Amino acid sequence: MSLDETLRILATVEPGGLALDQLAIDDSPDAVLVALGRSFEALSAELAALQQQDAQCAAAACEAKSHVTAVVAPGLERMEAVLNSLDPIERAIMAIPARTVVGLGVKARHAAHVLSNYWMDVPESLDWDARTVRHLIESACSVAGVELS
Structure with missing residues (x-):
């Protein structure tokens, strides 16, 4: 684009x-x-x-x-x-x-929105792939200083 x-x-x-x-x-x-x-x-x-x-x-x-x-x-x-x-x-x-941590935060927030069903339960109830993606998104948001709503 x-x-x-x-x-x-x-x-x-x-x-x-x-x-x-x-x-x-x-x-x-x-x-x-x-x-x-x-x-x-x-x-x-x-x-x-x-x-x-x-x-x-x-x-x-x-x-x-x-x-x-x-x-x-x-x-x-x-x-x-x-x-x-x-x-x-x-x-x-x-x-x-994304070229910076701030841009990564934007992408992570978007991913969290798209995959919002990953936050409906505790991580332990998710399958391995979903849990991995959830933890990755949470880590990216944390590093970027972005909160998950």
């Missing part, structure tokens, strides 16, 4: 909000990756909030069956828009090589 294509992706997600020029890229080899990571985290948080609202609305709808109250769920269209925005960002995070 070219730098121009990556910057175009970032501009569509954060129009006017991203001031990433060649100087910033020269000062930090992982500036683009870090910017992608910020966009990824923001969109992931928005998606999680929308999903939580959807779950609350579904629960309220079950309770409302005995009442005449109407429950409005958050727009499915917005969830789809967020998912559509996430796709090119995730692909760019995977395509761009």
Whole structure:
């Protein structure tokens, strides 16, 4: 993935909000990756909030069956828009090589998100391969100073 294509992706997600020029890229080899990571985290948080609202609305709808109250769920269209925005960002995070520990942290956080099911149980209950990947991601996040949510 070219730098121009990556910057175009970032501009569509954060129009006017991203001031990433060649100087910033020269000062930090992982500036683009870090910017992608910020966009990824923001969109992931928005998606999680929308999903939580959807779950609350579904629960309220079950309770409302005995009442005449109407429950409005958050727009499915917005969830789809967020998912559509996430796709090119995730692909760019995977395509761009990390050159620093900070960039490695971005990649590790993304991997943790993709493999979030690895954190549903204690490590000992995972098969050997999953446990190995989980420990690798946790170690990379620790070295990079990145927290797993």
